[in-house]
Amino acid sequence: MTDYAVVNPADNQKVREFEAHTDDQIRQMLDRAHAAQQAWRETPMRERAETMAALASLYRSRSRDLASTQAREMGKPLSQGMAEMELVASIYDYYAENAESFTKPEEYPASTGGTARVELQPTGTILGIMPWNYPHYQVARLAAPNLMLGNTILLKHAAMVPESAQVQEDLMREAGFPEGVYQNVFASNEQISEIVIPSPVIHGVSVTGSERAGKSVAATAGANLKKVVLELGGSDAFVVLDDKDIDRVAKEAVFARVSNNGQACTNSKRFIVVEEAYDAFVEAFARRVSEIELGDPQDEGFFLGPLVSTSQRDELAEQLKDAVDKGAKVEAGGTVPDRDGAWIEATVLTGVTPDMRAYSEELFGPIGVVYKVPDANAAIELANDSAFGLGGIVFGSDVEHATEVARQIESGMVYVNGQAETAPDLPFGGVKRSGVGRELGPWGMREFANTKLVHTPKA
Numbered sequence: 001m002t003d004y005a006v007v008n009p010a011d012n013q014k015v016r017e018f019e020a021h022t023d024d025q026i027r028q029m030l031d032r033a034h035a036a037q038q039a040w041r042e043t044p045m046r047e048r049a050e051t052m053a054a055l056a057s058l059y060r061s062r063s064r065d066l067a068s069t070q071a072r073e074m075g076k077p078l079s080q081g082m083a084e085m086e087l088v089a090s091i092y093d094y095y096a097e098n099a100e101s102f103t104k105p106e107e108y109p110a111s112t113g114g115t116a117r118v119e120l121q122p123t124g125t126i127l128g129i130m131p132w133n134y135p136h137y138q139v140a141r142l143a144a145p146n147l148m149l150g151n152t153i154l155l156k157h158a159a160m161v162p163e164s165a166q167v168q169e170d171l172m173r174e175a176g177f178p179e180g181v182y183q184n185v186f187a188s189n190e191q192i193s194e195i196v197i198p199s200p201v202i203h204g205v206s207v208t209g210s211e212r213a214g215k216s217v218a219a220t221a222g223a224n225l226k227k228v229v230l231e232l233g234g235s236d237a238f239v240v241l242d243d244k245d246i247d248r249v250a251k252e253a254v255f256a257r258v259s260n261n262g263q264a265c266t267n268s269k270r271f272i273v274v275e276e277a278y279d280a281f282v283e284a285f286a287r288r289v290s291e292i293e294l295g296d297p298q299d300e301g302f303f304l305g306p307l308v309s310t311s312q313r314d315e316l317a318e319q320l321k322d323a324v325d326k327g328a329k330v331e332a333g334g335t336v337p338d339r340d341g342a343w344i345e346a347t348v349l350t351g352v353t354p355d356m357r358a359y360s361e362e363l364f365g366p367i368g369v370v371y372k373v374p375d376a377n378a379a380i381e382l383a384n385d386s387a388f389g390l391g392g393i394v395f396g397s398d399v400e401h402a403t404e405v406a407r408q409i410e411s412g413m414v415y416v417n418g419q420a421e422t423a424p425d426l427p428f429g430g431v432k433r434s435g436v437g438r439e440l441g442p443w444g445m446r447e448f449a450n451t452k453l454v455h456t457p458k459a
Contacts (some may be wrong), residue, residue: 004162004186009296009306009342010073010296016427018162019103020186026195029183033125033152036180041122045103048148049096055175059085059136066136066167071297073161074132075261075305075342078298082299084137087422091140091440094424099148102442103449113245113458120449122150127196129156131209131264135164136149141428142206143182145187153182154202156192158209160308192389193220202226204448208265229437229447231265231429233362234390236420238268239405241376241396243277243359250284251397253368256393256419258292258346261305262366264313265434266391266413266420269363270371272379278372285348285370286331292346292366294337307365308344313342316365323349323358323369362388376405384410390430391420403442412438 004018008288021029040048059066067081076084082096103120110116126146130138135157135225143153169184187196196202197220205221207214221228238256242247256268273281295302307313317336326329333347348364352358358369373379383392389414396402399417406414412430413420422428422440437447 003333004159004165005457006073006163007160007309008259009070009310011340012310012342015072016163018166018186020188021191023191023195026185026187026191029154029180029185030125030196030199030201032180033154033183037122037125037150037152038048038423040147040152040178040181043150045100045148048150052092052096052144052148054090055171055177056096058171058175059089059092062171063089066164068164068226068298069096069167070135070161071305073163074296074308077261077295077300077305079300079301080260084134088136088140089135091144091424095144095148095445098442099445102145102445103149110455112455115456117454117456119134119452119454120149120445121452122146123448123450125152125154125201125458126448127154127156127192127202127205129192129205129207129213130158132158132160133260135161136168137422138208139168141208141439141444141450145439146448147177147181149445149449151203151448152180153316154185154196155183156185156187156196162186189216192217197221197223197226204228206437206439206448214435226268227448229429229439230435231437231439232390232433232435233364233388234265234267234430234434235270235360235362235386236266236268236390236391236393236411237379237386237409238271239376239379239383239392239394239396239409240271240273240277240281241379241394241398241405242274243280244347244397246277247284250288250396252393252419253281253285254292256288256290257368258304258366260306262346263308265362266422268393268420269368270383270386271368272373272382273370274376274379275372275374278336279372282331282350282370283347285368289346289348289368290332294343294345304346304366307344309344310342312364313344316344316363316367319350319357319361319363320344320347320367323352323356326353326356328352328358333367333406376401380405380408384408384416387433388430389432390434391415393418393420 063085297305333345
C-alpha cells in the first residue's frame with residue numbers, strides 16, 4: 001500500500017503517518033460520491049455559490065496555519081505558502097461569483113429550423129490526482145469549477161502531503177458542502193487503476209503531475225472511455241531579446257526559476273539570451289542567485305527551502321553532475337550541502353549541450369540553464385526545441401516585437417515582460433508533452449461538463 005506520511009524535508013524526520021483506505025472503503029466512497037451527486041446537481045446555483053464563498057473565507061482565516069503545514073510537508077517557504085492560500089481563496093470566490101454566467105444556456109436559430117439550446121450540465125463524479133508542489137492550489141483548479149457545475153470530486157493527493165490532503169476535505173465540510181460531495185482518498189496507484197477509474201461512478205479524470213503518471217492514468221482512462229485533463233511537466237523558456245534594464249530582467253529571472261524552491265512545472269528552466277545581452281545577463285543572474293540563502297521554510301525571512309524529499313534532491317544532483325562532468329560551467333551555486341534534509345543550492349549553469357540530461361529533461365529544482373543565441377529567430381527555434389510546451393516568458397524593450405516572439409513559442413501560455421502569474425480568470429494548460437485540456441476561467445467549467453443540445457422544432 002502507498003505510504004501516506006509526513007516527512008519533514010528540512011531534517012528528513014518522519015512526523016506522522018496516515019492509514020491508506022481499503023478496497024471496501026474506496027467502493028463505499030464511490031457510492032457516497034454518486035449518491036451525493038444526485039442531490040448536489042439539483043442544489044440551486046445560489047446555494048452552491050454561498051457554500052463556496054464560505055470556503056474561500058475559511059482559507060483566508062486559516063492561511064498561516066495551512067501554509068505552515070505545507071512547509072512541514074514539502075518545504076515551501078511560509079510566505080509563498082500564504083500567497084498560495086490567497087490564490088486558492090480567489091479561485092473559490094471567482095467561481096462562486098461567475099459560475100452562473102458561465103453556465104447560462106445559449107439559444108440560437110437552428111439551420112434545420114426551430115431553436116437550438118446548448119446547456120452545460122454536470123456529468124457525475126470526477127477523479128482528481130494531484131501532486132505535492134502546490135497542495136491546495138492544484139486542487140482548487142479542479143474542485144472549484146466542477147463543484148459549482150454540480151459534479152462531485154474524489155481526490156487522490158500525493159502521498160507526501162497527506163495532512164494538506166485531509167484538511168481540504170475537512171474545510172469543505174466545515175464550509176457546508178454535503179457529505180460525499182468532496183472526498184479525500186488515501187489510495188494506491190493500483191486501487192486507482194483497478195477500482196476507481198473503471199467504476200461507472202467516475203466520469204472523468206484530471207491529473208496534474210509527471211509525464212509518466214499522466215501517460216499511465218490516461219491509458220487506463222482511455223481503456224475505460226473516461227475523459228482526461230492532463231497538466232504535466234514543463235521546461236519553460238525565459239527569452240531575453242535585448243540588453244535593456246538587464247538587472248531588473250535578471251531579478252525577474254531569479255523569481256521565475258527559484259520560487260516554490262524551483263519545483264513548479266511553470267518555473268522558467270531555460271534562459272535563452274541574445275548575444276548582445278548574454279554576458280551582462282549571466283553576470284547579473286549568477287550574482288543574484290549566489291546571494292540566495294537556504295533557510296528554514298517556517299521562517300518568513302527565507303526565499304529558498306529544501307526540496308520535497310531526499311530522493312528528489314538526489315535526482316536533481318545527478319542531473320547537475322551529468323552536466324558538469326560533460327563540460328557545463330557552474331556560474332553560481334552547484335553544491336549539495338552536507339546536512340540532514342533535502343537541501344541543494346540555487347545554481348546557474350552555462351555551456352549545456354544536447355548530450356547532457358539538463359538539455360532535454362525537466363530540472364525540478366532551483367537550477368537554471370542559460371543559453372546564448374545570435375538573434376530572436378534563433379531564440380524561438382531553441383525555445384521550441386523541447387518535448388514540453390507549458391508556459392514561457394519573453395522580455396524585450398520593444399513590446400510589439402516581444403509579443404510577436406511570444407506568439408511563435410509553442411506553448412499553452414506565454415507572458416510578455418512579466419512573470420508567469422496565474423489568476424482565476426486565465427486559462428491554464430499546455431501542449432505537446434505538457435498535457436491536454438485547460439483549467440481556470442470559463443474554460444475550466446467546460447472540460448467535465450455535458451455540452452447538451454436541446455433542439456425544439458419550428459412550430
